[in-house]
Amino acid sequence: MDFVQGVLAGDKLALARALTQVENGTPEGRSALSSLFAHTGKAHLVGITGASGTGKSSLVNQLARYYRNPDPGGSPCRVAVVAVDPTSPFTGGAILGDRIRMRDLAGDPGVFIRSMATRGSLGGIAATTAALAQVLDAAGFELILIETVGAGQSEVDIARLAHTTVVVEAPGFGDDIQAIKAGILEIADVIVVNKADLPGVENTERALRSSLDLAHPAPRRNLHHGRVELVHMSDDPAAESASIWAPPILRTVAIEGKGISELAKAIDSHRAHLHETGGWEQRERWRLQSELDLLLTDCLVAGFRSRLPSGIYEQALAGVLERRISPLQAVEQLMDRTG
Amino acid sequence: MIDRKIRVLIAKPGLDGHDRGAKVVARALRDAGMEVIYTGLRQTPEMIAEAALQEDVDAVGLSILSGAHMALVPRVLELLKANGQERVRVFLGGIVPDEDVPILLELGVIGIYGPGTLSDTYINDIRKAVQAAAA
Numbered sequence: 001m002d003f004v005q006g007v008l009a010g011d012k013l014a015l016a017r018a019l020t021q022v023e024n025g026t027p028e029g030r031s032a033l034s035s036l037f038a039h040t041g042k043a044h045l046v047g048i049t050g051a052s053g054t055g056k057s058s059l060v061n062q063l064a065r066y067y068r069n070p071d072p073g074g075s076p077c078r079v080a081v082v083a084v085d086p087t088s089p090f091t092g093g094a095i096l097g098d099r100i101r102m103r104d105l106a107g108d109p110g111v112f113i114r115s116m117a118t119r120g121s122l123g124g125i126a127a128t129t130a131a132l133a134q135v136l137d138a139a140g141f142e143l144i145l146i147e148t149v150g151a152g153q154s155e156v157d158i159a160r161l162a163h164t165t166v167v168v169e170a171p172g173f174g175d176d177i178q179a180i181k182a183g184i185l186e187i188a189d190v191i192v193v194n195k196a197d198l199p200g201v202e203n204t205e206r207a208l209r210s211s212l213d214l215a216h217p218a219p220r221r222n223l224h225h226g227r228v229e230l231v232h233m234s235d236d237p238a239a240e241s242a243s244i245w246a247p248p249i250l251r252t253v254a255i256e257g258k259g260i261s262e263l264a265k266a267i268d269s270h271r272a273h274l275h276e277t278g279g280w281e282q283r284e285r286w287r288l289q290s291e292l293d294l295l296l297t298d299c300l301v302a303g304f305r306s307r308l309p310s311g312i313y314e315q316a317l318a319g320v321l322e323r324r325i326s327p328l329q330a331v332e333q334l335m336d337r338t339g
Numbered sequence: 340m341i342d343r344k345i346r347v348l349i350a351k352p353g354l355d356g357h358d359r360g361a362k363v364v365a366r367a368l369r370d371a372g373m374e375v376i377y378t379g380l381r382q383t384p385e386m387i388a389e390a391a392l393q394e395d396v397d398a399v400g401l402s403i404l405s406g407a408h409m410a411l412v413p414r415v416l417e418l419l420k421a422n423g424q425e426r427v428r429v430f431l432g433g434i435v436p437d438e439d440v441p442i443l444l445e446l447g448v449i450g451i452y453g454p455g456t457l458s459d460t461y462i463n464d465i466r467k468a469v470q471a472a473a474a
Binding site for chain 1: 343344346365366368369370371372373374375376377378379382383385386389390392393394395422423424
């Protein structure tokens with residue numbers, strides 16, 4: 001079946017099947033992805049991340065509703081949702097339950113929701129989440145909301161995928177030291193304190209705000225292959241300081257729809273900011289470079305493994321298990337064997 | 340033979356609020372290595388068919404305890420077919436009177452699993468049916 005024509009023509013069945021093929025990394029999926037790639041680059045990718053139970057799915061539901069029926073003056077856009085839930089490390093199975101909170105979106109032909117499991121990835125999204133977003137982008141969805149697994153401190157892969165990352169917090173999830181630890185707050189372009197009708201919301205907001213005051217303004221450094229790269233927005237320090245985005249902190253009560261239009265406006269202004277400051281191009285570059293490097297690594301490893309004489313890898317592994325050689329020595333031996 | 344993950348949608352159509360059985364089945368399928376999309380209570384046949392389409396599932400499990408199965412199940416089957424998803428296998432859990440069983444099986448339901456069914460029974464049935472449909 002020709003997925004590509006179907007996806008571009010807006011055929012939902014072709015889109016759904018293309019997503020499956022891409023997720024499973026089949027030859028059909030890879031070829032479809034390559035043909036569709038030329039049609040990507042138009043969508044705004046928004047990541048929604050935060051701990052389990054902070055209300056990510058409910059917020060995604062409300063955001064999608066808002067973008068379908070924006071405040072007067074806005075025009076509705078087509079919304080896709082990619083909702084990621086964890087795969088069991090023991091059985092390989094998964095319960096994907098994010099749709100439960102998204103029932104308001106049922107029946108709207110301008111909304112497409114796809115659930116996916118992490119299938120072993122640890123960064124909060126699956127290895128193929130980026131590829132699924134590309135297929136949805138090519139299919140003409142203007143806004144793609146990507147909901148990560150319940151993320152704690154180090155599940156920050158979403159920042160490499162999304163243009164705008166929304167970090168969702170809720171009252172009662174830790175003190176001010178949690179807020180200054182490295183990790184998830186650093187990737188926030190917009191911070192949401194959801195469940196803002198619960199007691200303790202002021203404390204949560206204060207801790208987040210003081211953490212941000214300590215952090216900004218700071219130019220962004222990206223960790224790339226374990227090395228820190230300083231990202232230059234501009235050679236002119238004044239322009240660079242103007243290009244720094246201070247993440248707003250917003251309160252929402254997702255199940256009542258409170259604070260949603262303000263959140264959507266913050267997401268939209270972040271997109272506008274990226275366009276005005278050249279940040280959009282920079283993130284595109286960062287995004288696609290990460291993807292390229294990841295694919296390159298996979299291919300190199302697979303190619304390397306296929307060139308190794310059979311049994312050599314197992315021998316090296318056995319050596320490490322018996323503590324005869326260190327993992328580093330094992331790698332050196334393997335590299336020598338293939339020249 | 341398919342080597343990819345089996346994706347199953349578990350839904351509760353109709354108005355009864357007893358989702359214990361649906362959750363037990365969802366969990367058992369998860370433990371059998373399947374990816375289970377759980378949609379929760381009070382789904383209409385239209386919502387179920389739409390979710391099955393977007394999620395490109397291999398099978399749909401419906402849990403019905405309200406007695407409305409003879410209305411809901413044919414409607415879900417009809418909508419799946421209309422969406423081009425005739426290869427999606429449908430199975431049923433809950434309370435279904437014996438006299439309705441042959442009619443539902445005739446309509447294309449692969450199995451009806453009432454209280455007391457061992458999880459291995461439906462897991463094996465789903466695997467076989469999905470593999471046969473993909474062949």
